[in-house]
Amino acid sequence: MATSQGPAQRLFGAGKRLLGSLLATGETRLRLAVLELEEERARLFGLLLLAGLSLILLLLGIGVLTALVIVAFWETHRLVAIGASAVVLLGSGLLMALRVMQLARRRTLLAGTLRHLATDRDLVEASREPR
Known part of the structure; x- marks a missing residue:
């Protein structure tokens, strides 16, 4: 025998379905955020490794070049x-420091997650507007 649902039971069921949908969407967005954080960590590790190696090589090259310039002008214009x-x-160090500060101010962390959350918010707001 089929039991009919009253208005309160249907409302309660709709609320449960809505809550389930919200939880599923939240879980999806949380998984996306975790994935982005893991990718960012791997990217930063590679970036730091390459930056360290390039700084060592650049330092050695600048030292040799400076020594070459000083030795070349030792007799005439050493000072x-x-x-x-x-x-x-x-001057080069100052310009590089300014560029690093400019790059550090850029926001890239969780950009995809924030973009998807903004899309979700826009969709919810669009569905609430009367047609």
């Missing part, structure tokens, strides 16, 4: 060569 090398190195 000018030392001063010019110092100015070039300090």
Whole structure:
């Protein structure tokens, strides 16, 4: 024998389905956030490794180049060569520091998750508007 549901039971059932949908959507977004964090961690590790190696090689190259310039002008203009090398190195270091600060201000962490959450919010708001 089929039992008929009253309005309160149908409302309760609809609420449970809505809650289940919200939980499923939240779980999907949380999984996306975790995946993005893992990808970002791997990317940062590779980036730090490459940056460290490039800094070591760059430091060695700059040292050799500075020594070459100073030795080349040792007899005639050694102080000018030392001063010019110092100015070039300090200026380059300052420009690189400014570029690093500019890159550090960019927001990339969880960009995909935030974009999907904004899409979800727009869809919910669009469904609430009267047609």
